[in-house]
Amino acid sequence: MSIVADSDSIKLTTIKSNQDTVTGMENCEFTYEWTIKNCNEVYGDKIKSPSFSSHYSGFDDEWILTFCPTDDQSEYIFRERLEKIKWDGYISTSDFVEPENGYVQNNELKICCTITMSKKLTNKSNVISSIDARKQLSVDWKKLFLSEKSADVTIKVGQKSFRAIKGILAVRSPVFAAMFSHEKFKENEKNEVVIEDVEEDVFEEFLHFIYTGESPKLTYYCVT
Structure with a gap:
């Protein structure tokens, strides 16, 4: 069974960006915090986060997190995206359910996801930046x-x-x-x-x- 979390369960916590005119790259790094409530009740179900985005410049990005507490293919889920994200640090089911590890507190699980994106600056961006600097x-x-x-x-x-x-x-x-x-x-x-x-x-x-x-x-x- 797959469950889509409420839209207010995820929020942007930090975002920072910079433009490197030497390398010609524009970089954006942002972090979202996803809170899964009533975690014990939904444990065993596949839960999807609401879609989220950096909303920065012209990146036009959209992301969705999937939480699969009993799926042995959790690593593969992160790789399904076109961006070919590799995730080797997933948590085993036995570690997750162990209370002493503190992953679930007050029946809530908080997942922080930090994403860094880069793209080449357009000629227009360089011209505007140069004019502003002058x-x-x-x-x-x-x-x-x-x-x-x-x-x-x-x-x-x-x-x-x-x-x-x-x-x-x-x-x-x-x-x-x-x-x-x-x-x-x-x-x-x-x-x-x-x-x-x-x-x-x-x-x-x-x-x-x-x-x-x-x-x-x-x-x-x-x-x-």
């Missing part, structure tokens, strides 16, 4: 620019002074790179640069571009 990087660099943290040089333009980081300026501009690579340059000795013939707001927008790679207000500006 956006976040731009936001983070903008915060660094506005906070002036770790700034080690002052740039004077007109009546305004801007604090910046030499390393970032040097990497992004060959002019600044040459200026800061020579110790004898007065700009490098004083950690102060004076720039003339440039409007304050234009240079501020230029610094914004140096840090974030974005320049919504600047239509044309070139440093040679």
Whole structure:
């Protein structure tokens, strides 16, 4: 006789996932807890759990557990699925019914099932992930620019002074790179640069571009 357990007898307890852009794989691991009530009364019957799923991303998975306490082919039942799951750790009937082993408590049996799935990331997923990462990087660099943290040089333009980081300026501009690579340059000795013939707001927008790679207000500006 086969019995299907109530839908509320199984619940999701944990789920965790990650995307590995190096290997191009997306992984999901989740655990369900299935409670078989009135275990002593139904002992001897084949019991099936309600179907369950990770409900994660595009895995489109569906699972069913089968409990066969008196079936010698319990191992084979796990192998029937298309996923070819191998299960060598099944519990013998004699161990299961022994009260001292504590498998059944308060006439209930709890079965925890942890499943790990993997699939290749689609090109679309990689593109979206890459775009999101670039956006976040731009936001983070903008915060660094506005906070002036770790700034080690002052740039004077007109009546305004801007604090910046030499390393970032040097990497992004060959002019600044040459200026800061020579110790004898007065700009490098004083950690102060004076720039003339440039409007304050234009240079501020230029610094914004140096840090974030974005320049919504600047239509044309070139440093040679």
